[in-house]
Amino acid sequence: MLYVKAPAKINLTLDVLRKRPDGYHEVEMIMTTVDLADRIGLSETTGEIRIDSEDRFIPNDSRNLAFQAAQLMKDTYGIKQGVAITIDKQIPVAAGLAGGSSDAAATLKGLNKLWNLRLSEDELASLGAEIGSDVSFCVYGGTALAKGRGEIIEKLPSPPNCWVVLAKPAIGVSTAEVYGNFSAEKARRPDTGAMIRAIESGNYEEMCTSLGNALESVTLDLHPEVAHIKDQMKKFGADAVLMSGSGPTVFGLVQQEIRIPRIYNGLRGFCEEVYAVRLIGEREALA
Structure with a gap:
């Protein structure tokens, strides 16, 4: 095998x-x-x-x-x-x-x-x-x-090292439905160039402020549970919070490991699928 x-x-x-x-x-x-x-x-x-x-x-x-x-x-x-x-x-x-x-x-x-x-x-x-x-x-x-x-x-180079807390609510999100409801006029567009500069300079604070997902507002409107997780993750102490892809998983970036237990345990109080992991950020060589 x-x-x-x-x-x-x-x-x-x-x-x-x-x-x-x-x-x-x-x-x-x-x-x-x-x-x-x-x-x-x-x-x-x-x-x-x-x-x-x-x-x-x-x-x-x-x-x-x-x-x-x-x-x-x-x-x-x-x-x-x-x-x-x-x-x-x-x-x-x-x-x-x-x-x-x-x-x-x-x-x-x-x-x-x-x-x-x-x-x-x-x-x-x-x-x-x-x-x-x-x-x-x-x-x-x-x-x-x-x-x-x-x-x-x-x-791109590896981003600044940090922890990532992931929380997925017990719902399914249709990618087709999210894209179908997307409006370029209403979307909050991320600054891709700013994120690239933050990664290349290794600036963690700038990486946090440059997070952005144009699909996020669509999914938040369709599924208020996702907005609730975002709000709670910020409240429990994550440095920056964003939805990944078309959702519904929300992730928080955390630089200080000491904050992880409070965020993790707080989210586990109402969300079953919660993970605290590290960024990998680097490519693995092809075997």
Whole structure:
């Protein structure tokens, strides 16, 4: 069995520029990986693709992005063997943390090794773009500016080191519904350039003040629970708070470790899925 780590991501910024002719939205966002990860196990079978997971919310068929990644590898490179994909799920499902995309990216990287295809990261990222908008970023990991529909990746340095508290309310958010309700006129647009400067200069305070997500107000209107988590996270002492992706997960940045217990325990009082993790921020070398 070959094991691959599939880390979650958060959006430090997310800007929606316009609707594209292909139906997708043109976005510009800065993403970074955090130390909350699924564990993907891969072992060869005689021909079929099989998904094994104890999480009942994970589809075990072609709806699963890891399944799609394996199928794409088989079809593209004429692979006869199948694969059993075990998903040890730690990242909340449908949370705005790219859990499914990261599983797909880990599957691409793992099968590249298992089937000895010797593909570069760029080739794997190109394959990933065919599966979903966040898969290319997840192939690279680390910290990056993503453009287009998310598949055009420009590497950035690691952000200033800090803790990240994640809280996901017990609701599902439809990404399609959030984008469908998005209005460029009403949105609060992030300053992507300011965030890049903050990261490049290692300025934690500027990183905090530059957080921004153009989709956040849409999700807050649709789901008041998300606004409540934001308010409570600030009240308990997070330095800066933002929703990740289209939600519903909210994250808080915290530089002083001593503050973590109060924030974590306060949120656990009314929210079941709470995590205190570190920023990873750096790319891992392709094995």
